[in-house]
Amino acid sequence: xxxxxxxxxxxxxxxxxxxxxxxxxxxxxxxxxxxxxxxxxxxxxxxxxxxxxxxxxxxxxxxxxxxxxxxxxxxxxxxxxxxxxxxxxxxxxxxxxxxxxxxxxxxxxxxxxxxxxxxxxxxxxxxxxxxxxxxxxxxxxxxxxxxxxxxxxxxxxxxxxxxxxxxxxxxxxxxxxxxxxxxxxxxxxxxxxxxx
Numbered sequence: 001x002x003x004x005x006x007x008x009x010x011x012x013x014x015x016x017x018x019x020x021x022x023x024x025x026x027x028x029x030x031x032x033x034x035x036x037x038x039x040x041x042x043x044x045x046x047x048x049x050x051x052x053x054x055x056x057x058x059x060x061x062x063x064x065x066x067x068x069x070x071x072x073x074x075x076x077x078x079x080x081x082x083x084x085x086x087x088x089x090x091x092x093x094x095x096x097x098x099x100x101x102x103x104x105x106x107x108x109x110x111x112x113x114x115x116x117x118x119x120x121x122x123x124x125x126x127x128x129x130x131x132x133x134x135x136x137x138x139x140x141x142x143x144x145x146x147x148x149x150x151x152x153x154x155x156x157x158x159x160x161x162x163x164x165x166x167x168x169x170x171x172x173x174x175x176x177x178x179x180x181x182x183x184x185x186x187x188x189x190x191x192x193x194x195x196x
């Protein structure tokens with residue numbers, strides 16, 4: 001497997017609904033380690049698999065954003081439920097660097113998932129970790145935080161979003177980013193290996 005890279009908006013894999021994982025092997029564990037490295041390199045607190053062009057249902061998180069602090073968490077096949085309360089807070093996205101906006105999320109929720117060693121995670125979380133989990137599960141469903149913005153909040157950042165779209169198209173025309181057909185083949189190959 002080639003080395004993973006953070007993909008920019010509006011890369012098609014960011015809109016792909018990730019499929020549940022049915023097997024974990026050493027290659028997947030290595031990719032998860034690489035995801036943590038990418039997350040820290042870009043100063044993130046969470047990273048979904050499809051942000052590194054993997055169409056599989058997992059994300060990594062460390063609320064401290066620091067390799068030396070806080071717990072490193074892996075969530076495989078996450079399902080969230082029982083959302084309670086709402087709170088607005090500023091969010092950004094590693095695939096849309098430099099864009100931040102207020103997003104309304106549940107204050108607390110229940111997360112059901114599996115860790116890398118197959119241990120079931122079934123717990124209630126709140127605060128910042130609940131926000132990270134909602135943001136990353138959205139990614140796995142092909143939803144970006146900008147999709148959750150009202151027109152009023154989105155309007156001031158629409159020029160920045162358009163710049164990402166124009167840059168992506170120009171990089172694709174130059175051959176720097178593969179065609180949708182080539183990406184589809186990569187996605188099918190990974191889904192065949194790890195998913196139902």
